[in-house]
Amino acid sequence: MSVRLIGITKEFQDPEREGGKLLAVRDFNLEIGEGEFVTLLGPSGCGKTTTLRMVAGFEMPTSGEVWIGGRNVSNDPPNKRDTSMVFQSYAIFPHMSVEQNVGFGLELKGRPREEINREVKQIMEVMGIAELAHRRPDQLSGGQQQRVALARAIVNKPSVLLFDEPLSNLDAKLREQMRLEIRRIQQSFRITSVYVTHDQAEAMTVSDRIVVMNRGRMMQVGTPFEIYSRPANRFVADFIGRVNLLPVRVERLAEENNLVRGEDGSTFQAVSAAPGVREGGQALLMVRPESLSVSGAEGDAASDTGKLVFARGVIDKTVYLGATVEYEIDAGLGKPLLAVSHDPVDAGFWRTGDRVTLRYSPRAAHLLPVDSD
Amino acid sequence: MRSYGSQAAADLRRAARDPVLLAVLLLVTGSLIVFVLYPLFSVGAASLDVGGGKLGLRVYREVAQSAYLRKAFFNSLMMSTLTAVIGTFIGFVFAFAVTRARVPLARFFNTIAVIPIVSPPFIGALAIIMLFGNNGLITWNLLRIQNFPIYGFNGLLLAQVVTFFPVAYLTLKGVLESMNPILEDAAMDLGGTRWKVFRKVTLPLAFPGIAGSVLLLFVETLADFGNPLILAGSKFPVLSVQAYLQIVGMYDLPKGAAISVLLLVPSLLAFYLQRWLVSRRRYTTVTGKPQQSTTQIVSPGARIALLVFCLIISLLVALIYFSIVVGAFAKVWGFDHRPTLEHFKFVFGVGFKAVRDTLIIAGSATPFAGLLGMIIAYLVMRVRFPGRRFVESVSMLSFAVPGTVIGIGYILAFNHKPLVLTGTLAILLLNFIFRYIPVGIESGKAILSSIDPSIEEAAVNLGADSRKTFGKITLPMILPAFFSGLVFAFVRGMTAVSAAIFLVSSRWNLMTVHIMAQVESGNLGAAAAYSLLLVLIVAMAIALIRLVLKAQYGKFGGSMLHF
Structure with missing residues (x-):
């Protein structure tokens, strides 16, 4: 009932x-x-x-x-x-x-x-x-x-x-x-x-x-x-799984085609936005670690076609778990970025100190309101 | 905004959803007020009654002006303090020897220390008179001393120490058993000598327990009535006996009540101090299983000293029971020790009514006290209702209130309308039921606190109301506590004297009161025969319950009883 x-x-x-x-x-x-x-x-x-x-x-x-x-x-x-x-x-x-x-x-x-x-x-x-x-x-x-x-x-x-x-x-x-x-x-x-x-x-x-x-x-x-x-706010995003959050400014809020600008001036696209995100206001760009792919500094990986550059940086820490490899990447953002690679044998294996490029798909990017808790 | 008042209202509303529960709550609270608080209130009121319906302190002034009663007050406090300290010392040595030093005969010492607990509280006094009195076996038959001064301070102290050291033993045994011997090992490992480890680790760890035991013994000795009535004599007055004599001898109710209040106040103070000490004793309990010590905390010499000490005390206890047994079969104690069944003929003949009455009263009060104890434990631990703390503390009061005070309270409260009970079976039953619930409540609470409340919630969730939950789930789970409560209630009911002596009548009399009367009239043989029979009945009842538990719970069932 x-x-x-x-x-x-x-x-x-x-x-x-x-x-x-x-x-x-x-x-x-x-x-x-x-x-x-x-x-x-x-x-x-x-x-x-x-x-x-x-x-x-x-x-x-x-x-x-x-x-x-x-x-x-x-x-x-x-x-x-x-x-x-x-x-x-x-x-x-x-x-x-x-x-x-x-x-x-x-x-x-x-x-x-x-x-x-x-x-x-x-x-x-x-x-x-x-x-x-x-x-x-x-x-x-x-x-x-x-x-x-x-x-x-x-x-x-x-x-x-x-x-x-x-x-x-x-x-x-x-x-x-x-x-x-x-x-x-x-x-x-x-x-x-x-x-x-x-x-x-x-x-x-x-x-x-x-x-x-x-x-x-x-x-x-x-x-x-x-x-x-598609979490509604920062608490939910944080509580369920791990997450990369980037403070951004919302340039354009359009159906499935949102455009935001990071603090260093680079732009990002995101398909979805939680209620409370306003055009012209501040927001948080969310990408889950498994949605960030790691490639060499030059970005030559063929499998990354259709993905956009998220950030460039240096591998700070590598945790090898067999089925997956977890990376912490220092991209000069204060907090390290997290990325999880699911097929390390095929996708390559990076070591501490390697320079890498992180890519994302706009379908995996989501916007959260800043002050929500 | 909601307040505490509305929380209470919400709790009451929730209780009212279950009519059976509400009825039980009202019944329990109401009867605790009527049969525990109201008699105490009556004592207080009577002591302030200066005649003509006015209240005042005149009676207290009279008591204070009487040198004899001042002496009684001083004697009571001194005697209780001495007994508490000496009794705790002996109890500690016994407990230490049994639990820590692992002396030979440990089981025997344990038995010796438990026997006095299940005996009538004045058996020590009776035996001491038989051994050291005017016709005493030792003083007269052996040493040929006439009129050895056993009445008064010396005799009473001896009797009370023998009566109450077992209480200290049981308390401290629990404390020492719950102490982790690994701590002592660690201290020795750090380079302490045995004596240093004992002084710096064992003793400080046991200290809250020791202090608690001293206070407990103080309360019990202060309340003791049987021993001083037999042994104190007129030159060494104590409060409990004086309160009794004022009422039974001089019919001076207000003065008896005032003396009761003087007896009650130090008892309550010591009792609550003891509860407070026990409640904050956190660090002596161990987590996990008790561990075996690998080193020996006691040196061989010390072990021999402990053994000798325990043997001497055991000899004294054995002597007491020996003289009771022999006395019961001796023609005229002190003069003619030829064996006879004369005293038993008396007990089973003319005096058998008291035996029958006692069995009826103790036997029928016991199940009620046991069940009520479990119900109160359940209510206090598991049901939210306004007045929960009240029910808990009032039901525990009878641990603290001396029997004499309660007895006087009952005759004051139930001698007039609205509730006239004097001389009836009911007054004895009610007195026994409400005085002997605390042990059941305590062990019930202890078991319940170790049982996950969601077990009962599961029953409610599956559709059981509070009555079915209690009957089908809670009670079967706390059965060992129920039996502990039963044994305690029965033992105390059989051996009660201090409150009961005010409540007996020609229609309903008790063995204990008869024994006191026989002692007073010098008929020691009959008193011994009665006492022996009493101890045997109690021992048989305990054995029976143990047997039931064993059949129910296998070979460990017997150890569920805390006796």
Whole structure:
């Protein structure tokens, strides 16, 4: 079912702060469509978990409303809301077997025994934990506990599935595997889902849309592509991945054909611009490191046709990672520029001290407003 | 702008969404006010009552002008201080010998130190009279001394030290066990001698624990009633007994109440000082698993000295229980030591009503106290509601308030409308329930603080209301604390005397009160037989609960009890 958050604000009492309160979430508005997977992404303390807990009913908004499936549930306690949550610590009941854990929600609903057994068995098969049915929680690995928590949430067929940083306690490899699994399960049951994480790769993998939050405010809502390639402001650009930002003056603002001038007088083209960028005003030119190609000082590389010169400079640092090579280039801009080369064998390999030319495609260049945070 | 008031209103609104929870909150808060605060308030009010419905300090002036009562005040403070210091010293030596020096017989010493905790609090006094009294085994039968001056300072100090050093032992054992021996190793590695390491590392690390133990013993000794009633005598008055005598002997309620207040104030001060000390004791706890020390902090000579010391104290404790056992089967203690079952015939015959009453009262108060303790621990740790701090601190008050004060409070509060309970079973039950919840609450809180709150949130999220969450999730998880609370409540219920002595009646009497009466009338054999039976019942109850826990939790289940 759809979820609507209307003008949500949440204050906490905090005697140690000036004014005695902490504004955890401010004037938050969001509509989540039926079957949609939306992720709340942001640094710790940005209000994402508080927002999730208000959907579940564990926190009551100081003002604003929570609607689930066309019904205002703002005053309903958590046990009266049709939401199921997967907790960061999994929250598996330690005194019950796996089977009892998974069946707990159905049992509370008073379903007949046979039906509970059937549903529990089925979901455990889907989750690949059927053989764990009679285990105790302390005999499970982290990944298994994760699956039990997910099975326990899904078996109730909730209107909304909530995830509170569910993968943060797993090791890196299992994390990658589980996020694909979560996406697969969500797709096959088409349950409306809200997911909280501070890990941008996780957010990109699972989400239809991402909400980036900072200090209680929504910074941007969009598809993973929009968030990464067309960020609305400097915070989003910085938080999601690494970025090169150049202060520029906007000469011309035209549909897909923007022209800006750098501090040294050189001009750049950019296809897109975030709202708030004005013609004749200051802006930031954004190019992601993987969109900068590195070539020799003379710029002879044939593969760079159609690309424009971004800057010239000297390689300051090289980090060889096998699949990629990361360069820091001193181009006399104060801050070094970052470039990532993805096929070092083919594209050539540069050493500290080499003079290089950096090129970009205007399609990968994006303009941000200067004062946005 | 919203204020704290509206936060409280929001919390209340949130609690009101769950009617069961709201009802429990109101019930718990209300009953704590009626059965803990109201009696204390009654004591204060009675002490200020100067007649004719007026308030004043006249009664306090009278108390202050009485040289005898001034002496009682001074005696109480001196005796409590001495017992606290000596008891803590012995407790520390015991704990150090058992946990650090690894002396031989460590398990035996542990048992010796735990036995007095599950015994009636005046068993030391009874045994001391049997050993050193007018017809004492040692003073009369062995040494042929007549009228050995055991009543008063000497006898009382001995009895209280023997009664209370185990409390210090248990406290300090925990402190020493939680201290990382690697620190001592490190200090020795840096070139410290054993004695220097003990003085500069071990002792300073244990100091907050030691200070806490001194204060705890001070509070308990000040509140002690059974030992001084038997041993203090008229030449060595103490406050708890004087408060009792004013009320039971002279029917002077205001004066008894005023003496109670004088008893209450130092108790509360020491108690809150102790809580404060414990709360800021951060650096003695270790992270991770306790580690085995590789070097020996104690030299062989010191270990022998510790062993001898512990043996002497153990001998004294053993002597006490030996004389109780022998006394229970001896015809006339001090004169005719031929074995007999006469005293037990009395206990199981004429005197059996007290045994039955005690079992009924302690047995039925125990489950309520245990459950209430868990409910309060849950509310305090897991539910946001206005007055949470209030419920927490009021429920812990009975740790600090001397039984005598509470007993007087109950007869003052429940002897008239709106709630007349004097002479009923209810007054004893309520008194026991509200006095013996703190241990359950404390261990419940300790377990809950180590359990992720999202486990309960998960249950609520899956559709459980607060009653189901508590019954199906919280309670099963804190079961060990529940059993600890049960054992404590039962032991204290069986051995209670200081408050209960005001509340018993001909309809409902207690074994402990009977024992005191037998001692007073010189019938030591019957008193010993009653005491022996009491200790056996308590030991059996603990064994039973251990067995249940073992069946439930495997071989480590037994160690879940903190006894």
